[in-house]
Amino acid sequence: MTTIRQRRVEKGTEVAEDQxxxxxxxxxxxxxxxxxxxxxxxxxxxxxxxxxVAISLGLLTSVYVATLHENDLWFSNIKEVEREIxxxxxxxxxxxxxxxxxxxxxxxxxxxxxxxxxxxxSVRTINILERMNVYQEVFLSILYRILPIQQYLEPVYFYIYxxxxxxxxxxxxxxxTSWLLSGTWLSGLLAACWYITNRIDTTRVEFTIPxxxxxxxxxxxxxxxxxxxxxxxxxxxxxxxxxxxxxxIATFLFSLTWQFNQFMMLxxxxxxxxxxxxxxxxxxxxxxxxxxxxxxxxxxxxxxLLVLGLTLLINKFIKKILNLESDEHIFxxxxxxFGFGATRDFDANLYLCEEAFGLLPLNxxxxxxxxxxxxxxxxVLFLMTVAAVIVAFRNLSGSNQVQFMEKMEECTITLKxxxxxNLIHTVLFGCLALSTMRMKYLWTSHMCVFASFGLxxxxxxxxxxxxxxxxxSQRTHVLKYSIPIITLLxxxxxxxxxxxxxxxxxxxxxxxxTVELMNWIxxxxxxxxxxxxxMQLLAGVKLCTGRTLTNHPxxxxxxxxxxxxxxxxxxxKRSPEDVYRILRSFGTDYVILEDSICYExxxxxxxxxxxxxxxxxxxxxxxxxxxxPDLKPSLYPRFCEEIKKNLPxxxxxFTRVFQNKTFHVYKLAKHK
Numbered sequence: 327m328t329t330i331r332q333r334r335v336e337k338g339t340e341v342a343e344d345q346x347x348x349x350x351x352x353x354x355x356x357x358x359x360x361x362x363x364x365x366x367x368x369x370x371x372x373x374x375x376x377x378x379v380a381i382s383l384g385l386l387t388s389v390y391v392a393t394l395h396e397n398d399l400w401f402s403n404i405k406e407v408e409r410e411i412x413x414x415x416x417x418x419x420x421x422x423x424x425x426x427x428x429x430x431x432x433x434x435x436x437x438x439x440x441x442x443x444x445x446x447x448s449v450r451t452i453n454i455l456e457r458m459n460v461y462q463e464v465f466l467s468i469l470y471r472i473l474p475i476q477q478y479l480e481p482v483y484f485y486i487y488x489x490x491x492x493x494x495x496x497x498x499x500x501x502x503t504s505w506l507l508s509g510t511w512l513s514g515l516l517a518a519c520w521y522i523t524n525r526i527d528t529t530r531v532e533f534t535i536p537x538x539x540x541x542x543x544x545x546x547x548x549x550x551x552x553x554x555x556x557x558x559x560x561x562x563x564x565x566x567x568x569x570x571x572x573x574x575i576a577t578f579l580f581s582l583t584w585q586f587n588q589f590m591m592l593x594x595x596x597x598x599x600x601x602x603x604x605x606x607x608x609x610x611x612x613x614x615x616x617x618x619x620x621x622x623x624x625x626x627x628x629x630x631l632l633v634l635g636l637t638l639l640i641n642k643f644i645k646k647i648l649n650l651e652s653d654e655h656i657f658x659x660x661x662x663x664f665g666f667g668a669t670r671d672f673d674a675n676l677y678l679c680e681e682a683f684g685l686l687p688l689n690x691x692x693x694x695x696x697x698x699x700x701x702x703x704x705x706v707l708f709l710m711t712v713a714a715v716i717v718a719f720r721n722l723s724g725s726n727q728v729q730f731m732e733k734m735e736e737c738t739i740t741l742k743x744x745x746x747x748n749l750i751h752t753v754l755f756g757c758l759a760l761s762t763m764r765m766k767y768l769w770t771s772h773m774c775v776f777a778s779f780g781l782x783x784x785x786x787x788x789x790x791x792x793x794x795x796x797x798x799s800q801r802t803h804v805l806k807y808s809i810p811i812i813t814l815l816x817x818x819x820x821x822x823x824x825x826x827x828x829x830x831x832x833x834x835x836x837x838x839x840t841v842e843l844m845n846w847i848x849x850x851x852x853x854x855x856x857x858x859x860x861m862q863l864l865a866g867v868k869l870c871t872g873r874t875l876t877n878h879p880x881x882x883x884x885x886x887x888x889x890x891x892x893x894x895x896x897x898x899k900r901s902p903e904d905v906y907r908i909l910r911s912f913g914t915d916y917v918i919l920e921d922s923i924c925y926e927x928x929x930x931x932x933x934x935x936x937x938x939x940x941x942x943x944x945x946x947x948x949x950x951x952x953x954x955p956d957l958k959p960s961l962y963p964r965f966c967e968e969i970k971k972n973l974p975x976x977x978x979x980f981t982r983v984f985q986n987k988t989f990h991v992y993k994l995a996k997h998k
Contacts, residue, residue, distance in 0.1 A: 376511030384494030416879035419865035427467030499547035513782035520774040542584035549576035557743040604718035679933035682764040706780025839988035859918035898939035899960035906979040924966035
């Protein structure tokens with residue numbers, strides 16, 4: 327007869343028993359079989375309800391952000407040019423390629439126009455698919471062209487609804503991750519509610535729709551959920567293969583849709599490396615885990631140094647061989663940011679002076695604390711970190727008989743691999759967010775997952791109650807469900823009225839100066855005209871008018887960064903002859919000057935664009951304040967101010983052809 331082997335532990339010893347498989351869940355009265363069947367049905371019902379709640383919350387989030395977007399801009403009633411202008415800065419550039427593919431005579435011609443693009447950077451032909459992460463725009467445009475929806479849905483709505491739909495995927499992935507960690511979908515419900523009520527700090531999709539992170543982060547969340555499931559014990563081979571496939575697909579899509587993916591992947595690799603070093607996940611490198619504590623620590627330190635050294639060496643070698651310089655500005659920025667010497671590099675200072683690349687503001691924590699998220703997160707993080715330190719020390723010591731460990735065993739401190747992974751993940755991405763505000767969206771969304779997991783975790787409450795000598799399984803069960811429910815009731819009571827007010831608030835898009843500029847360009851300049859100006863404005867020019875640009879906001883190319891610095895001399899203290907020569911070298915026909923940049927007050931002295939240019943050019947900055955001793959006065963006044971005086975030295979090269987309260991457009995003369 328077929329048998330199965332069971333193991334039970336009694337007073338530290340393991341006893342094996344053979345039991346007929348037919349008799350495992352069967353008794354003459356059939357009671358155990360009935361209980362087993364009932365439990366199975368209950369589990370199916372519980373999972374079904376949890377799944378329905380997850381999908382419902384995801385869809386509600388999509389509708390919520392779509393409604394906010396509509397209410398903020400009155401998007402359905404404004405003109406096409408106003409809709410396009412609402413895609414600010416680099417968002418407009420990305421959307422322009424979707425529009426270009428939609429308007430192409432055929433899909434083949436649209437792809438050819440992207441592969442051999444000569445309108446994004448004047449006097450250059452570049453491969454947009456190679457240079458930028460716009461595969462999603464290409465895929466979406468092809469989908470729109472082949473699906474029978476043109477009569478019912480405008481291209482812009484197909485685009486924005488796709489992004490809002492991805493928010494549903496995002497919330498469901500966060501929900502599932504929290505559910506997997508805690509074992510109850512109540513944790514997922516709390517994570518989703520925290521994500522929505524902390525929307526200001528967890529997403530900005532409703533006003534920066536085409537931004538790359540809004541495409542990428544949902545796939546990143548799916549990847550984290552898949553890795554969390556993969557690290558569970560006792561997975562069947564089929565489950566493991568399917569999960570690995572999900573990890574591969576999610577990682578591929580994430581990498582395809584965001585230019586900063588390599589930094590995220592590096593941090594994830596570091597998280598897994600740390601777990602491996604401290605033996606918190608299954609591993610075959612057992613030779614590192616042999617010997618006493620000092621021996622193991624020595625091997626571990628040597629191993630870490632060897633891995634980091636090889637990583638840096640291989641990275642340097644590959645970049646040298648392939649001549650890769652696209653991310654060198656990031657390392658210059660990081661070097662200056664963390665105090666490894668001041669720099670006059672224009673690109674590094676441009677990042678240093680942007681709020682998005684500064685430290686995370688302190689008011690972020692007060693907002694997150696209002697919903698109890700940050701308070702709970704810190705509490706759970708502290709407990710899990712203490713547990714991780716104890717488990718890591720125990721693993722490295724190689725013995726459970728250490729006196730310190732014997733005392734700790736009373737609290738039965740353990741850490742599952744999936745919880746350990748999410749702990750390291752949240753710590754590393756928290757450090758990234760604290761140092762660079764733009765990256766907070768990676769942290770705050772995972773913060774919702776980690777905090778909700780802690781409140782709903784049997785292990786966490788069991789640990790707390792055992793350490794204070796109040797443990798019973800009933801108390802653990804009560805706390806596991808009552809505290810999250812109370813938290814949900816508090817969030818609903820405090821924030822539901824505000825959400826309703828937010829949904830009922832109506833506004834309208836209003837930017838008449840930019841609309842007037844775009845309409846003038848379309849009506850009064852040839853289709854082949856080349857425009858110079860700020861990166862942010864030119865993205866809108868390309869989207870709204872289709873004219874050729876000299877530069878644009880996708881800053882991940884060394885030649886483009888140098889070109890942008892040269893174009894920006896229109897805001898520096900340079901002679902009209904120098905500026906004219908620079909602009910004509912890039913084939914410029916028209917240059918757009920913005921008063922908001924020329925007379926900028928948004929940044930403090932030293933961080934205004936004109937100050938960055940002065941410093942890079944070795945010139946003294948305007949206004950009261952200190953200058954570095956080797957900076958010298960310029961021989962020329964500021965170009966953007968002086969050109970408005972219509973002096974002969976300027977009018978010989980530049981003729982003003984358009985002007986309103988914000989913009990001044992000059993046509994360049996074509997000297998022989």
